[in-house]
Amino acid sequence: DGCTNNSLDNPPFIPHVLGDSLSAKTLCPSAEHALSSHYNLHNMYGYFEARATNLALKTIRHKRPFVLSRSSFSGSGQYTAHWTGDNRATHTDMYFSISGTY
Structure with missing residues (x-):
């Protein structure tokens, strides 16, 4: 690989x-990225994308924006809601959705 x-x-x-x-x-x-290894930064992409989108919409529209993201990281809730995916009404999907809420 x-x-x-x-x-x-x-x-x-x-x-x-x-x-x-x-x-x-x-x-x-x-x-290697400028700040650290990809191992340490991979999951932060969603956070920084949501933050940039939120701040841009606030600047342009002068209103509190609603941003929805499938990718998140600790602290993302300040800038975006977390969409847990394409879940169906089954016990299996409910089981897998639990880890997506934390």
Whole structure:
């Protein structure tokens, strides 16, 4: 997959993710950004996108905006609502939605 063989790219525990790899459909976790590794910053994209959208809409419209995002991080609730996805009315979907609310 092009990633190095280190503890960021091949951690001892990998959660159930698409492709059974932390680098599936994204950068290698060891890739370096200006502030830190991709491993540390990957999930912050949703936060910064929501923050930028919220602040831009406030500036343009001079009203409190409603922003809805499927991607979030701690503190995102200040700028966006979190959409938990395309859930159906089944016990399985209810089970998987619980982790999306925390």
